[in-house]
Amino acid sequence: MKNEMTLRGWLRKFGLAFSGLAWAIRNEGSFAVHLPAAALAFSGAALLQFDYGRWAVLVLTIGVVIVAELFNTALECLAKAVDDQPNEHIRLALDISSAAVLSSSLFAVGIGFFLFWQPFWFWWSPPLPN
């Protein structure tokens, strides 16, 4: 395919990327968990008035999970095209790809704990008497 570095070429690239994103969100069931969880985390961060540092870590953490899920979805599509018969290498590749999503999600839960517990504690606990 021709490498178009024109504005129209870039717009086409973005269009293809966004259509891939839309397809993945519509067809990969895991996004029905990831996206509400991300919305909940962003709402909690807004409620607890996160500082810039906490917002940056939160956005990065959620971004890593979403990107892992997108690569996993892409690999599943590719695997179906390569061989839809039982294949040991494809099984391993898909299992490892799922493990990447699971690991990023578990790390995200851990990071979320460190990000949220202190602001939540200050928000929850009554002010100390003078």
Ligand SMILES: Nc1ncnc2c1ncn2[C@@H]1O[C@H](COP(=O)(O)OP(=O)(O)OP(=O)(O)O)[C@@H](O)[C@H]1O
């Ligand atoms: N061609 C294959 N050969 C061997 N095992 C496979 C093959 N395709 C899928 N699998 C096994 O089935 C599992 C699920 O595969 P896949 O992720 O494609 O299914 P799915 O039901 O569409 O999953 P998801 O709900 O995550 O989209 C894989 O992790 C792998 O263990």
